[in-house]
Amino acid sequence: MIEPIPSRPWLSILIPVYNVEAYLQECVESVLAQADAGVEVLMLDDVSTDGSALLMEALRQRWPDRIRLLAHPRNQGLSAARNTMLAACQGDYVWCLDSDDKLLPGAIAELRDIVSRHGPELVLCDFQLWRAHPRLKHRLRGEAHRASFAGPAGQLLHSRADLLAGMCRKGQMHAWSKVVRRSLWGDDLRFPSGSYFEDMATMPRLLLRARSWFYAPSVWVAYRQREGSIVSNMTLRKAADLSGALRVFSKELVLAQQEDPGLRQPRIAFLVSHMSARNYMGAMRFLAAHPQSEGVAEAARQFAQDFLLSSPLTPQQLLQAYRRHGWWMRYLRGRRWLESDDLKAAQQAAS
CATH class of the missing domain: 1.20.58 (Methane Monooxygenase Hydroxylase; Chain G, domain 1)
Incomplete structure (x- = not known):
């Protein structure tokens, strides 16, 4: 059952949940600490086996008008979780955020300013690598500010060639550094269920659909570095x-x-x-x-x-x-x- 919300939001933030009890509260708090009344947060429990589902309910009780909870009857993976939330969300724009990451202060305010002034179909942002114990070598690598795009910034643009070229140069095809007008997804573009590297399979296709875009060279997302990533445990x-x-x-x-x-x-x-x-x-x-x-x-x-x-x-x-x-x-x-x-x-x- 999908709970109704009072009015149509301008932004939906989608957070898939699977065994992230240790990280989820910090993630959600980073969003709702800066979100206005036009931001909805959707969380979907993909049959977690830890305390994630209970924590989701506690967070919903804390923000009953801001959070909507969904659940899968069986574990289906990240792609299916995002796809279910894409079908359920009501915002004009959609932002996929991983449940172990967080938004940095001011991200939503800057996004709303861009959306209200320019109305792009796609907004790109930068990110930082978030380590529990950062060291000097990490700072020297520039992990505090990683660019997701190589090209013009701070203006509304319409060239798909420039968009695709700038994304391919950086190779940062992750979904969480892109805020997308919901209509751009349509009914036929979804993440591939049951597959790894789902962002690589999906985001380049989405770039081809964007007729307007805006690159904000600001760090909006803290991407947590932890053991067990797909690349570090390749099969x-x-x-x-x-x-x-x-x-x-x-x-x-x-x-x-x-x-x-x-x-x-x-x-x-x-x-x-x-x-x-x-x-x-x-x-x-x-x-x-x-x-x-x-x-x-x-x-x-x-x-x-x-x-x-x-x-x-x-x-x-x-x-x-x-x-x-x-x-x-x-x-x-x-x-x-x-x-x-x-x-x-x-x-x-x-x-």
């Missing part, structure tokens, strides 16, 4: 999902290029190929670290096919482009994988 299944994350996007990009000449620019081909190569190399590094695992040879062939299908440039063309742009470290690191026998065999099979 063959996760590697496969990473490798194939751009399959649908690559098809939709071809269709979008037919109506938007800007998306046919050489820089788009290069940067999309670069993003595809990052996924391919990340998946292949797992295979290289587990050479005796069952199914490695078959997986390597599939990963090569995934790259060739999602990259506008051939491996040889991408390496040449790295050199032409002066991306020497990318060129040197990429040679191992982009000149591999698996890719050469996949090219021959496709020709």
Whole structure:
């Protein structure tokens, strides 16, 4: 049962919940400490086995007019939780926030100012890496302010080519650094249920739909660094999902290029190929670290096919482009994988 809310909110913040009792209160408090009456918070319990569900109810009792609770009858994963909340939310804009992260003070006020003055379909923000015990090396790495976009800031823009290029350069495709007009999702764009790297599979597709966007180079989200992340605990299944994350996007990009000449620019081909190569190399590094695992040879062939299908440039063309742009470290690191026998065999099979 979805509880009614008094009036239509301008912003819905979606928080999926699964065994995050230790973090959830701080997350929710970071939102409601700065939210105005037009902000609704949706939380969905994905059958937690700790005290998360009880904490959710306690938080709802604390803010009965601001929080709406949902629940799945069985555990379905992050994508399904977000999809259920997308269907239930009522705000004009939607912000997906992970339950172990938090919003920094002033984020919602700055967002509302942008929305009221410019009305973009998509708003991008920056973030910080949030560590329990930050050290000097973390500050020197710039973890207090990580840019999610490379391009013009502080103005309403409409070029999908500039948007896609700036996102591909940074590679920060996470959903929580993007606030999206709810209508942009439509009824046909959702996170892939049962898959890892769901943001990589979804956010590039969403970028193709945005006709207006605004980049705020401000740190709005604190992204918690903790053990147990997808990347730090890679498996063959996760590697496969990473490798194939751009399959649908690559098809939709071809269709979008037919109506938007800007998306046919050489820089788009290069940067999309670069993003595809990052996924391919990340998946292949797992295979290289587990050479005796069952199914490695078959997986390597599939990963090569995934790259060739999602990259506008051939491996040889991408390496040449790295050199032409002066991306020497990318060129040197990429040679191992982009000149591999698996890719050469996949090219021959496709020709």
